Amino acid sequence: MRFLVEKKAHYLLVVKANRPGLHRTLRSLPWKDAIARRYDREVSHGRKETRVTRALTVTDLGLDFPHAVQAVRILRHRADL
Numbered sequence: 001m002r003f004l005v006e007k008k009a010h011y012l013l014v015v016k017a018n019r020p021g022l023h024r025t026l027r028s029l030p031w032k033d034a035i036a037r038r039y040d041r042e043v044s045h046g047r048k049e050t051r052v053t054r055a056l057t058v059t060d061l062g063l064d065f066p067h068a069v070q071a072v073r074i075l076r077h078r079a080d081l
Helices: 002-006 020-027
Strands: 035-043 047-057 069-079
Touching: none
Parallel strands: none
Antiparallel strands: 035 047, 047 069
16 A cells, blocks of 8 residues: 555555454444435346445544545445335
8 A cells, every 4th residue: 555655546445344443433434424425226137226325534533544535435225126
């Protein structure tokens, strides 16, 4: 990751539950305050899917992850038809 920072590159880091500390920290962010939101609804392949995407600026939230600027949360709900 140091290489990407030195090159001033943008990067996306996916955090799943197998990183419990970082996952817990990201879940505790103030997602209800996110003003960048998007709702998508789609029906295809025999199912109905809804995705809710929220983005937060995390530079002033005390997140102990160097060089992080934004966090994005995607919630997906799927139902078979």
